[in-house]
Amino acid sequence: MKGTNAQLQKELLLVDDDPNLILLVKDYLEFRGYKVITAENGREALEVLETQVPDLIVCDIMMPEMDGYALVKHIRENPRTSWIPVLFLSAKGQSQDRVKGLNMGADVYMVKPFEPEELVAQVESSLKQASRLIQHKTQQGQQASHLKVPQNIELTxxxxxxxxxxxxxxxxxxxxxxxxxxxxxxxxxxxxxxxxxxxxxxxxxxxxxxxxxxx
Missing domain, CATH: 1.10.10.10 (Winged helix-like DNA-binding domain superfamily/Winged helix DNA-binding domain)
Structure with missing residues (x-):
C-alpha cells in the first residue's frame, strides 16, 4: 500500500450516485492510504456528517434528492463542517460551470473524466492547505490566549x-x-x-x- 502516515490518518467522504465511479475512486484513494466513506447523494452525505467529520469531501454535482450545490451550501452554513475542503467532480466543463461551482463554495472543480493521479494530487493539495490554515489559527489562538504579566503591577x-x-x-x-x-x-x-x-x-x-x- 502506498501513502504516508499523514495520509493514513485522513478520512475522505466520497459522494456520487454512480456506483462504478464510487468503486473506482474509492479503491484508488484507499490504495493511496486514505480511509474513504461513501454516500450516494447529498442527503445521505448530510446523514454521514451528523456523526462523522471527514478531512475532505469529494462530491459529484448532479445527484438525485440533493445535488452537490445544495450539499455544499449546508456544509458551509454549519460551523462544525464549514472548514472542510470540498472537491467537486462534474461532467460539466464549461467556464461558467467551473465559476459557479467555485462560487457555490467548492475549493476545487474537476471535470469528468479525470486522471486518477490528478485527483490524488488535488486531494493532497487541498488537505495540505487546510492543515496550514488550521495550524495558523491554532497558533494565533495560542498567542492570543497567553499574556504572561506579573500580578499586582503598579502604574503611576x-x-x-x-x-x-x-x-x-x-x-x-x-x-x-x-x-x-x-x-x-x-x-x-x-x-x-x-x-x-x-x-x-x-x-x-x-x-x-x-x-x-x-x-
Missing amino acids: PTELKVVQLVARGMANREIAEIMDVSQRTIESHVSNMLGKTGLHNRTELSRWAIESSKV
Whole structure:
C-alpha cells in the first residue's frame, strides 16, 4: 500500500450516485492510504456528517434528492463542517460551470473524466492547505490566549492615563498632544510599562490594559 502516515490518518467522504465511479475512486484513494466513506447523494452525505467529520469531501454535482450545490451550501452554513475542503467532480466543463461551482463554495472543480493521479494530487493539495490554515489559527489562538504579566503591577497615575489612551488605539504623538507633553515623554512611559509588565509591544500592552480592566 502506498501513502504516508499523514495520509493514513485522513478520512475522505466520497459522494456520487454512480456506483462504478464510487468503486473506482474509492479503491484508488484507499490504495493511496486514505480511509474513504461513501454516500450516494447529498442527503445521505448530510446523514454521514451528523456523526462523522471527514478531512475532505469529494462530491459529484448532479445527484438525485440533493445535488452537490445544495450539499455544499449546508456544509458551509454549519460551523462544525464549514472548514472542510470540498472537491467537486462534474461532467460539466464549461467556464461558467467551473465559476459557479467555485462560487457555490467548492475549493476545487474537476471535470469528468479525470486522471486518477490528478485527483490524488488535488486531494493532497487541498488537505495540505487546510492543515496550514488550521495550524495558523491554532497558533494565533495560542498567542492570543497567553499574556504572561506579573500580578499586582503598579502604574503611576500618568502611566495609567497613557495606557488608557494606548488602549483606545492612539499613537504616541496623539497622546502627547492630549497630555501636553513631548512625544519622547510618552515613549518613555510606554517603555517603562513594557518593562514592568514584561510585554513586547504596544498591541500587547493595549490588550493587557483592556483585559485587566484598566480602561
